[in-house]
Amino acid sequence: MRTTVNKTIIKRLGNLLSVKALVTLTLTAVFACMAAAGSISQDFMTVYTVVIAFYFGTQSQKVQDAVEGGNNGGG
Structure with missing residues (x-):
């Protein structure tokens, strides 16, 4: 049981290292910093929305x- 959990955790951590995930995480960090500073531009908001929609769309x-x-496959 524990080995299965460890393999699942390692697989999920590996998925976080994909280019798509790294770009999404980086943009989210930048978005958070810009939101805290109150300086989110409309252009950045458009790019961020497209990237997030793409990321979650492909996951879905x-x-x-x-x-x-x-x-x-079952029948």
Whole structure:
């Protein structure tokens, strides 16, 4: 049981090191700093929104594909 948990944690940490995740995390940190300073520009907000939508859209698509693959593969 513990080995499975460790493998899951390592896999999730590895996924955080993908380029897509690093860009998203960096932009989120910049967004937080700009929000704290009260200086978020409209251009940055547009770019940030597109990147976040892309990131979560691809994550959602992976889940959808996994669910559909599980349903179609069984029978």
